[in-house]
Amino acid sequence: xxxxxxxxxxxxxxxxxxxxxxxxxxxxxxxxxxxxxxxxxxxxxxxxxxxxxxxxxxxxxxxxxxxxxxxxxxxxxxxxxxxxxxxxxxxxxxxxxxxxxxxxxxxxxxxxxxxxxxxxxxxxxxxxxxxxxxxxxxxxxxxxxxxxxxxxxxxxxxxxxxxxxxxxxxxxxxxxxxxxxxxxxxxxxxxxxxxxxxxxxxxxxxxxxxxxxxxxxxxxxxxxxxxxxxxxxxxxxxxxxxxxxxxxxx
Numbered sequence: 001x002x003x004x005x006x007x008x009x010x011x012x013x014x015x016x017x018x019x020x021x022x023x024x025x026x027x028x029x030x031x032x033x034x035x036x037x038x039x040x041x042x043x044x045x046x047x048x049x050x051x052x053x054x055x056x057x058x059x060x061x062x063x064x065x066x067x068x069x070x071x072x073x074x075x076x077x078x079x080x081x082x083x084x085x086x087x088x089x090x091x092x093x094x095x096x097x098x099x100x101x102x103x104x105x106x107x108x109x110x111x112x113x114x115x116x117x118x119x120x121x122x123x124x125x126x127x128x129x130x131x132x133x134x135x136x137x138x139x140x141x142x143x144x145x146x147x148x149x150x151x152x153x154x155x156x157x158x159x160x161x162x163x164x165x166x167x168x169x170x171x172x173x174x175x176x177x178x179x180x181x182x183x184x185x186x187x188x189x190x191x192x193x194x195x196x197x198x199x200x201x202x203x204x205x206x207x208x209x210x211x212x213x214x215x216x217x218x219x220x221x222x223x224x225x226x227x228x229x230x231x232x233x234x235x236x237x238x239x240x241x242x243x244x245x246x247x248x249x250x
Contacts, residue, residue: 029048
């Protein structure tokens with residue numbers, strides 16, 4: 001698979017894994033809205049071939065976001081259309097933010113010890129959602145939006161809680177299996193239990209679940225300034241396949 005096709009595939013998979021509340025297709029651009037919860041779900045994804053006048057398109061999409069009192073956000077890779085979009089946005093005052101590494105791992109050789117017990121839900125469960133929102137400090141308003149988004153996922157989804165002997169939750173995360181790819185999302189460890197290997201053990205559970213359900217590859221997204229996470233994922237053999245970033249106008 002060429003780099004361009006791989007980027008397009010992973011971008012499509014990651015949008016499927018976090019559906020927006022509303023989506024508008026505009027001349028090759030996927031324009032997403034989710035009441036402001038996360039940049040990823042409230043951004044313009046210019047991943048398909050574009051034909052209309054660029055300046056007109058930028059003005060039109062800006063109006064879409066302003067009508068909803070949202071920042072105008074573009075999710076960018078090196079494979080956007082048209083090619084000059086990033087330079088054009090920079091000239092128009094869009095600032096650069098959130099440089100993120102997209103990484104992938106073949107699952108054929110993955111093995112893990114899975115020392116701690118994992119509670120596994122094959123649907124969105126209130127217990128998982130409560131712990132996830134607590135560990136990620138998700139506010140009440142955003143919780144309502146997030147629950148709608150998670151319920152709108154079409155692909156097979158699994159939710160994980162890692163627990164200790166005293167039934168205290170150590171870490172949580174989720175995965176989305178779409179075709180032969182499993183995406184790992186929202187891996188978080190309780191602040192008082194970090195740097196003890198619990199995040200690593202949670203990932204082992206998720207990767208094994210992916211293998212058991214037919215996944216051939218795992219992918220994830222991690223910000224390039226998150227040294228601890230980058231180190232953790234490299235131990236599993238994850239390797240960067242491309243980067244994305246945001247262009248934002250207030």
